[in-house]
Amino acid sequence: MNRSAAEILREYGPFPGADDVAGVTFDGRQVWFASGDRLNAFDPESGTLQRTIDVAAHAGTAFDGRHLYQIAEDRIQKIEPATGRVISTIPAPGGGGDSGLAWAEGTLWVGQYRDRKIHQIDPETGAILRTIESSRFVTGVTWVDGELWHGTWEGGESDVRRIDPRTGKVLEQLDMPAGMGVSGLESDGGDRLYCGGEKSGKVRAVRRPGAQSRRRPEAPGD
Amino acid sequence: MDSLITAAARALAAGDPLGALKRVALRDDAPALALRGIAMAQLGDLARGKALVRSAARAFGPKEAVAHARCIVAEAEIALAARDLGWPAKTLDAARATLEAHGDRANAAHARYLEVRRLLLVGRLDEAEQRLAELDPAPFPPALSAAHELVVAGIAMRRLHTQTARDALARAGRAAREARIPALAAEVESASLLLDTPAARLIAHGAERPLRLEEVEALLASKVLVVDACRHAVREPHLVISLATRPVLFALARTLGEAWPGDVARDTLIARAFGGKSADESHRARLRVEIGRLRTLLRPLARVSATQRGFALAPRGVGEVMVLARPVEEPHAAVLAFLTDGESWSSSALALALGASQRTVQRALDALGAAGKVQSFGRGRARRWMTPPVPGFTTTLLLPAPWPGD
Numbered sequence: 001m002n003r004s005a006a007e008i009l010r011e012y013g014p015f016p017g018a019d020d021v022a023g024v025t026f027d028g029r030q031v032w033f034a035s036g037d038r039l040n041a042f043d044p045e046s047g048t049l050q051r052t053i054d055v056a057a058h059a060g061t062a063f064d065g066r067h068l069y070q071i072a073e074d075r076i077q078k079i080e081p082a083t084g085r086v087i088s089t090i091p092a093p094g095g096g097g098d099s100g101l102a103w104a105e106g107t108l109w110v111g112q113y114r115d116r117k118i119h120q121i122d123p124e125t126g127a128i129l130r131t132i133e134s135s136r137f138v139t140g141v142t143w144v145d146g147e148l149w150h151g152t153w154e155g156g157e158s159d160v161r162r163i164d165p166r167t168g169k170v171l172e173q174l175d176m177p178a179g180m181g182v183s184g185l186e187s188d189g190g191d192r193l194y195c196g197g198e199k200s201g202k203v204r205a206v207r208r209p210g211a212q213s214r215r216r217p218e219a220p221g222d
Numbered sequence: 223m224d225s226l227i228t229a230a231a232r233a234l235a236a237g238d239p240l241g242a243l244k245r246v247a248l249r250d251d252a253p254a255l256a257l258r259g260i261a262m263a264q265l266g267d268l269a270r271g272k273a274l275v276r277s278a279a280r281a282f283g284p285k286e287a288v289a290h291a292r293c294i295v296a297e298a299e300i301a302l303a304a305r306d307l308g309w310p311a312k313t314l315d316a317a318r319a320t321l322e323a324h325g326d327r328a329n330a331a332h333a334r335y336l337e338v339r340r341l342l343l344v345g346r347l348d349e350a351e352q353r354l355a356e357l358d359p360a361p362f363p364p365a366l367s368a369a370h371e372l373v374v375a376g377i378a379m380r381r382l383h384t385q386t387a388r389d390a391l392a393r394a395g396r397a398a399r400e401a402r403i404p405a406l407a408a409e410v411e412s413a414s415l416l417l418d419t420p421a422a423r424l425i426a427h428g429a430e431r432p433l434r435l436e437e438v439e440a441l442l443a444s445k446v447l448v449v450d451a452c453r454h455a456v457r458e459p460h461l462v463i464s465l466a467t468r469p470v471l472f473a474l475a476r477t478l479g480e481a482w483p484g485d486v487a488r489d490t491l492i493a494r495a496f497g498g499k500s501a502d503e504s505h506r507a508r509l510r511v512e513i514g515r516l517r518t519l520l521r522p523l524a525r526v527s528a529t530q531r532g533f534a535l536a537p538r539g540v541g542e543v544m545v546l547a548r549p550v551e552e553p554h555a556a557v558l559a560f561l562t563d564g565e566s567w568s569s570s571a572l573a574l575a576l577g578a579s580q581r582t583v584q585r586a587l588d589a590l591g592a593a594g595k596v597q598s599f600g601r602g603r604a605r606r607w608m609t610p611p612v613p614g615f616t617t618t619l620l621l622p623a624p625w626p627g628d
Contacts, residue, residue, distance in 0.1 A: 022228060036232050058232075059225035071225045073245060096226030096245070113224035114251050155285045156324060179325055 006160060006174035007207040009192065012047050014201025015040060021196040023061030023071065023101055024140060024184030024203060027081070031194050033184060033203055034061045034070060039079070044188070044205070053084035060101025060140065061184060062108065069108060069123070071098050076108070076126065090126035093119040100141035100150060100185060111138035111150060118150060132168045140185025140196060144208070151182030151195060158182045160193060160206060174206060227253045230261075239264045252281035256293055263296075268304040272297055288324045291317040295333045302336055307344055307599035311337060331362055335369050342376050344599060345566035345608045351377055364401035368394045368410065375413060384436035388417060422452055425480050425545040432549060441546065447524055447537040449479030451547040454559035456523055458540055463519055467575050469556045470495050471516045478526065478535040482543035485534035552595070554586040558609070561596055566606035 013021070018035035025032045030041040030050055034057030041050045056072035063069070067087070068079040074096035077086045092098040093110050100111035100118075108123045114137055120129045132148075139151035139158075148165040152158060158181045162172040176182060176195075184196030193206045223231070226245050233241035239261035246254040256278035263271030279293035294317035301309035318333035334357055341350035354377070359370040371394035378387035391414050398407040420432030424441065433441065442448060448457050454466040456475055465472035473495040477486050492505045495512065513533055517526040524543075525536040537543055548555070556576055560567055573583040587607055590596040598607045 020228075036228065056229070058228035073226055073229045092225065094224065096229075096249075097224045097251070099224050114253075156288055 001170050001173060002209070003173040003175070004209070006176050008177075009205040009207055010047075011197075012042060012044070012203040012205075013197075015042065015049050017052075019201040020199050021201060021203060022057060022059050022183050022198075024186045024194045024196045025061040025063045025068065025101075026186050026188050026194060027063045027068075028189075031186070031188075031203060032061055032063065032068060033196055034059065035201075039068065039070060039084075042203075044192075044194075053079065053081075055079060055084060055086060059099050060111065061186075062101040062103040064103040064123070069101055069103065071101055071110075074098075076101070076110075078123075090121075090123070093121050093126065093128050099137075099139050099183075102141040102143050102186075104143035109141050109143065109148070111141045113137050113139065118148075132163070132165060134163065134168060135170070139181075139183050142185045142187045142193070144187035144189060144193075149185060149187065149193065149208075151185040153181045153183075160185060160195065172209065174209070176206075180204075223253060227257065230254075230257050234261060234264070250281075252278050252286070252289065255281055256289075256296070259293075259300075260296060263300045263303070268300050272300045272304070275300060287320050288326060291320040291324075292326075292329055295321070295329060295336065298333070298336050302340055302343070307340060308601070308604075309340075311340065327361075328363060328366060331357060331366055332369075335366065335373060338373050339369075339376075342373060342380075344606065347377060347380055347565070364397045365403055365406060368397035368401060368403075368406050370394075371397060372410065372413060379416065379435065382435065382439045382442065384417060384439050388436075391417070420549045423547045423549055425547060426542070428480075430547075433546070438546065441544070445540040447479075447535075447540050447543045449476050449543065449545045451476055451545060451555065452559065452562050454556060456520060458523055461522060463523060465519070466556070466559050467577060468515075468519075469576070470512055471519065472556075474512060474516050475520070475535070476545060478533060479543050479545045482535050485529040485532050487532040491532060552590075552593070554590050557583060557586045557590065558595065561607060561609045566599075566608040568603075568606055572607070 018040050020036055022034040031044050032039055032041045036057060037054065039053040039055055039057050042048060043050055055070060055077065057070050058073060059071035061068065061070050068081055070077045070079055071092055074092050075089045076092050078088045079086055094112035094115065097112050097114060098110050099113040102109040107129060108121050110119045110121055112119060116134045116136060116138055118132045118134060118138055118141055121127060122129060134150065136152035137154040139153050141150045147162050149160060149162050151160050158176040160174045160182055161170050163170055181198045182195045183198040186194045187208060188194065191208050193208050195204045195206050197204055230242040230245040233245065234257065242257055242261045246257050255274050259271045259274030259278055262274060275293050275297045279290050279297065282290040282293060284290060294313055298309055298314045314333055314337060318330050321330040321333060334353065338350050338353045341353065354373055357370065359367045371390040375387040375390035375394065378390060391410060394410045398410050417435055421435040422433045422438050423430050424433050442457065443459055450457055454472045455462050455464045465475060474491055477491055477494045488506060488509060492509055496505060513526055520526060524538055527534055527536055535543055557572060560572055560575060569583050569587055570580055573580040576583060587596060591598060594610065596607050597610050598605055600606050
């Protein structure tokens with residue numbers, strides 16, 4: 001396992017009216033993050049807030065190329081970004097103990113915080129397809145270039161780690177500075193991982209190691 | 223933290239404990255237990271709230287140190303609201319140190335206020351003042367600032383510094399409004415009312431009128447010889463002669479003070495000091511003895527001179543004599559006189575000080591307790607008594623959020 005200190009490239013926020021950051025996702029242009037009672041989108045170049053959608057947003061956020069997915073209480077809402085309308089909901093696999101959310105290859109991946117698990121589920125029914133165990137409380141989850149990354153927070157320490165999606169074995173670990181938590185997690189497809197900063201109200205861009213040599217993605221969320 | 227915990231925490235923060243409970247009612251993991259405990263405490267079920275917060279602390283365990291410490295602080299606050307003063311102060315202090323070490327300054331300060339409020343509640347004013355002086359409220363969120371000012375006001379009122387109390391309450395009111403916690407604002411309001419309700423009665427020249435706390439303060443600072451029936455003392459601004467352990471002498475002094483500048487007949491003095499029996503020769507002899515003792519004790523402040531029909535009081539340095547009494551006269555005034563100092567007393571110490579039997583003192587304390595005029599904490603030999611609290615220990619629960627996060 002490679003272990004190193006997380007390199008923080010940039011901090012965004014806190015943004016007014018959004019003092020607690022939960023899930024984070026990226027739609028190719030804007031970074032979206034959940035802040036309890038709304039979704040917020042900002043431009044990662046300028047760092048300015050672009051728009052908000054009033055919708056219950058308590059934990060993970062994901063984007064499948066067309067729709068946003070957002071965990072609220074014990075369900076996952078599918079949201080149309082243009083209108084902000086919730087077009088369908090499915091039960092969350094953790095029954096409300098859910099944290100992070102990611103989209104990859106036609107399925108959703110959901111972190112179950114204190115149970116230290118990541119579930120792969122059917123986005124239509126919510127049925128659990130398989131489950132990976134982690135050794136720490138799971139916060140955000142994301143897929144990039146075939147790599148499964150997730151954030152952790154436990155005992156006052158937080159890190160971002162890449163794990164083997166079959167065995168759950170930790171392959172790479174980026175330790176966050178003391179007192180800095182990771183709530184949501186999302187990759188921009190390139191060398192950046194966007195990390196939700198919980199009560200700090202910030203979203204932090206952390207360097208994804210080994211990504212520099214790779215091409216920029218043409219489509220998000222793959 | 224996870225989705226339902228976030229949702230429940232948001233409901234709690236928005237003042238909706240039932241909404242919070244609804245979301246985590248069926249969960250038994252640590253953050254859910256903590257949220258349920260806080261919600262129950264806010265709904266008034268302190269016993270259940272305390273038990274839940276305690277099990278949350280256990281469930282978090284030492285590894286989740288900050289969350290664990292916050293649960294300890296929450297449990298201490300619920301215990302304080304429930305007037306369970308036997309709650310271990312050491313545990314709270316350890317939790318405070320943990321929070322400080324992890325950079326959670328607001329909750330560390332919150333723990334410190336709980337400690338100060340407890341000290342104030344059990345009548346350890348000096349210690350409360352010392353601990354309070356270590357805190358600078360400036361960087362705290364409004365709810366904590368309000369708590370700070372309430373404690374300042376509470377100590378000032380105990381010490382009869384009414385302007386200090388008034389200023390602190392004004393600041394507390396502003397902070398409470400800023401915090402938007404209605405219960406906190408109401409607490410400040412009721413504390414402010416205390417400053418405007420009669421705190422004592424002034425008896426002078428055969429007339430009496432109620433006095434507010436700041437008028438009491440002004441009176442005690444003025445050039446008047448005050449026979450203080452609240453504390454059983456005779457006093458000038460710079461000299462206080464306590465007669466708290468001498469109930470007979472105090473009764474004589476008070477009777478003379480009420481009659482000033484006139485004199486008091488021997489029979490009247492005998493009736494007031496020795497308990498209403500008709501005077502005979504032995505009573506007159508005893509009166510002479512007691513007046514002699516009073517004369518000796520009061521010498522620095524006043525003369526007790528014989529007149530044709532009895533005795534009269536004549537102040538030495540100052541102009542007038544006035545009597546300060548409790549707003550409503552009640553039995554067991556001597557016991558109350560001790561407790562008015564705001565400190566906590568054991569019944570055996572009171573019995574010793576009063577020269578009465580412990581049985582008698584206990585009966586008096588029970589009667590006063592039933593009337594809500596005194597309160598006790600602790601059990602058995604550790605039991606202590608004091609007059610009911612002044613502000614500074616709002617029962618408004620400002621419980622910390624126990625889940626981790628920065």
